[in-house]
Amino acid sequence: MVDFNLNDEHNMLRDAIRDFAENEIAPIAEQLDEKEEFSLELVAKMSDMNLFGLTIPEEYGGSGMDYLAYIIAVEELARVDGSTAATVAAGNSLGLGPVYYFGNEEQKKEWLPKLCSGKVLGSFGLTEANAGSDAGGTLTVAVQDGDDWIINGSKIFITNGSSEITGFAITQAITGKRDDGKKEYTCFLIPHGTPGFTTKTMHGKMMWRSSNTAELYFEDCRVPNSSILGKRGDGFKQMLSTLDKGRLSIAAMGLGGAQGAYELALKYSQERVQFGKKICKFQANAFKLADMATEIEAARWLLYRACWLHDNDLPFQKEAAMSKLYCSEVMSRVVNHAVQIHGGYGLMREYNIERFYRDQKLLEIGEGTSEVQKIVISRYIGC
Amino acid sequence: MKIVCLVKEVPDSEAKITVENGKIKETGVKFIVNPYDEYGIEEALKIKEAGGEHQVFILTFGTERAKKVMESAMALGADEGFLVADGSAPDCDSHTTAKVLAAALNKIGFDMIFCGKQAIDDDSSQVGVRVAEMLSLGHASVVNKFELTDGKVKVERQIQGGQEVIEMPVPCVITCQKGLNDPRYPSLKNIMAVKKKPRTVFTLDDIGLSADDVGVNGSFVEVTKFEPPLEKAPGRVIEGEPEDTAKELIRSLREEAKVI
Numbered sequence: 001m002v003d004f005n006l007n008d009e010h011n012m013l014r015d016a017i018r019d020f021a022e023n024e025i026a027p028i029a030e031q032l033d034e035k036e037e038f039s040l041e042l043v044a045k046m047s048d049m050n051l052f053g054l055t056i057p058e059e060y061g062g063s064g065m066d067y068l069a070y071i072i073a074v075e076e077l078a079r080v081d082g083s084t085a086a087t088v089a090a091g092n093s094l095g096l097g098p099v100y101y102f103g104n105e106e107q108k109k110e111w112l113p114k115l116c117s118g119k120v121l122g123s124f125g126l127t128e129a130n131a132g133s134d135a136g137g138t139l140t141v142a143v144q145d146g147d148d149w150i151i152n153g154s155k156i157f158i159t160n161g162s163s164e165i166t167g168f169a170i171t172q173a174i175t176g177k178r179d180d181g182k183k184e185y186t187c188f189l190i191p192h193g194t195p196g197f198t199t200k201t202m203h204g205k206m207m208w209r210s211s212n213t214a215e216l217y218f219e220d221c222r223v224p225n226s227s228i229l230g231k232r233g234d235g236f237k238q239m240l241s242t243l244d245k246g247r248l249s250i251a252a253m254g255l256g257g258a259q260g261a262y263e264l265a266l267k268y269s270q271e272r273v274q275f276g277k278k279i280c281k282f283q284a285n286a287f288k289l290a291d292m293a294t295e296i297e298a299a300r301w302l303l304y305r306a307c308w309l310h311d312n313d314l315p316f317q318k319e320a321a322m323s324k325l326y327c328s329e330v331m332s333r334v335v336n337h338a339v340q341i342h343g344g345y346g347l348m349r350e351y352n353i354e355r356f357y358r359d360q361k362l363l364e365i366g367e368g369t370s371e372v373q374k375i376v377i378s379r380y381i382g383c
Numbered sequence: 384m385k386i387v388c389l390v391k392e393v394p395d396s397e398a399k400i401t402v403e404n405g406k407i408k409e410t411g412v413k414f415i416v417n418p419y420d421e422y423g424i425e426e427a428l429k430i431k432e433a434g435g436e437h438q439v440f441i442l443t444f445g446t447e448r449a450k451k452v453m454e455s456a457m458a459l460g461a462d463e464g465f466l467v468a469d470g471s472a473p474d475c476d477s478h479t480t481a482k483v484l485a486a487a488l489n490k491i492g493f494d495m496i497f498c499g500k501q502a503i504d505d506d507s508s509q510v511g512v513r514v515a516e517m518l519s520l521g522h523a524s525v526v527n528k529f530e531l532t533d534g535k536v537k538v539e540r541q542i543q544g545g546q547e548v549i550e551m552p553v554p555c556v557i558t559c560q561k562g563l564n565d566p567r568y569p570s571l572k573n574i575m576a577v578k579k580k581p582r583t584v585f586t587l588d589d590i591g592l593s594a595d596d597v598g599v600n601g602s603f604v605e606v607t608k609f610e611p612p613l614e615k616a617p618g619r620v621i622e623g624e625p626e627d628t629a630k631e632l633i634r635s636l637r638e639e640a641k642v643i
Contacts, residue, residue, distance in 0.1 A: 008451070008454065008577075008578070009574055009575060009577075009578075012455055012458055012569065012574045013571060013574055015415075015455070016458070016568050016569045016571075016574065019568060020568045048567075048568075049568050049569075049570050049571060050570045050571035050572050051571070054571060058572075063571040063572050063575055064575060065571060065575060069571075073571075
């Protein structure tokens, strides 16, 4: 028998985070967005609730929850603010994830408790100026010099890459050629403060304006052999696996964002009166809202099932790509209708829907564009 | 110290309440920890965190369904939860509810008792004080400042034109007002810990009461009917020349609305 009930912990977590998001994030989200301000205060409050390290075992300082719990948490944050959800999603999927899944015991012991406490954030440097969808265009190189490696290159669009509490960047670099002639990629865990490693915060974003995004620069940056994450040559595999899981959290941002935008539109349409009627009573709007509610429901269960597959150690990669594609595109349609329902007011900063409309666009681009998701899915179905 | 926090299951303040055949329809309504009780839990947790040998207990009286609310309260960081589960709970008046809670308190033991100043559903504001009277304890209600030093409680409460300061020994009952503290959110670790902590469900028999003591049988007050608030009548626009409309307005206020 199929059971669609969430367990008590999932329900309690959803209630707690919804309560938190509505009371602590909603009142300041617009202001943070306007000022492009990354709020350390908000990160500290979220750390108190253990929003970093949700899925990490307790022995490393995490909460030991399943992936579905993490996804519900991101969904609830995104329902109120995309930037805040991004900070948490990147903190968990890109900062904590690679260290926990691929780090050696020493790296785990050193970094996981700090990351789980939320006192330190980690970042994951993959994208480069000329290597976006085509990760094969990576130019960052690491050359061995005795027991050290010397890294040169740069990374771009790195979430949580230059905040005051960012502790390291996991950076993918070319370390040579494999036996089959292809490039060999290796990931290095490079602590902030390492000579030759600098960061620059990126400004002028259209979306996620209160999340931290950075460029990373490596100029003859010397790191010891022990800073290799896992094994030499595992970089490409680690990157693919990190992105597989990361898709679930981006999907959660699409789902939560769509839910939030839909609720804003529904509420507005129940209050706004034109031609002597609440505008939700006009079929043109009512049908839009019905479509939104239906698509959100479909998106939710596609994503939750992908998490269920992951949590039951079943192959989830195809469903994760489908969820990422579908949830972000559902949010795109939902914010479009939601602004339309708001009319002129939907174009004003004063109305939250304006922020949702901007924040949405990243989801069809970041961590694999919609087009790349379709490549991934098409390969799984045998094209 | 055993610090017991009394908690009531109440409908979410945002829930849409509908009345059918004189009874409140509960399907689709979400139930939460009474918000005023959260101030009591927060104060208890602060005592515990300040150091010393303290345990924070949650005690609630309700139907089996209230177990969820007891667990939500525990997720704030309490050590143990107790539910007196009986189908008669919705029919119990403040006196009977206090009787049940007092019996349960005697069973589990206590050194300090906190509860909200009132429940947001029936607003009776009586249970905490009644519990204290039944257990012959000191009490202070609608408290907005609390201090505990050397087994002595010093509290403040807002009264007309100022603050009243009360001192009393423990054990005692404090009913909590908004402003006493800033209740925390449940952390995910505490949510995960709930099911690993002791959770006890008592029957009436377990606390030495019987069906005759509770519900309609044991209560002085019986709620015979609930009625939804009357729909507001639509306004009336008086049209015409100012001289006539002013006269008509005065006449309606005097004769129809009877307010002047």
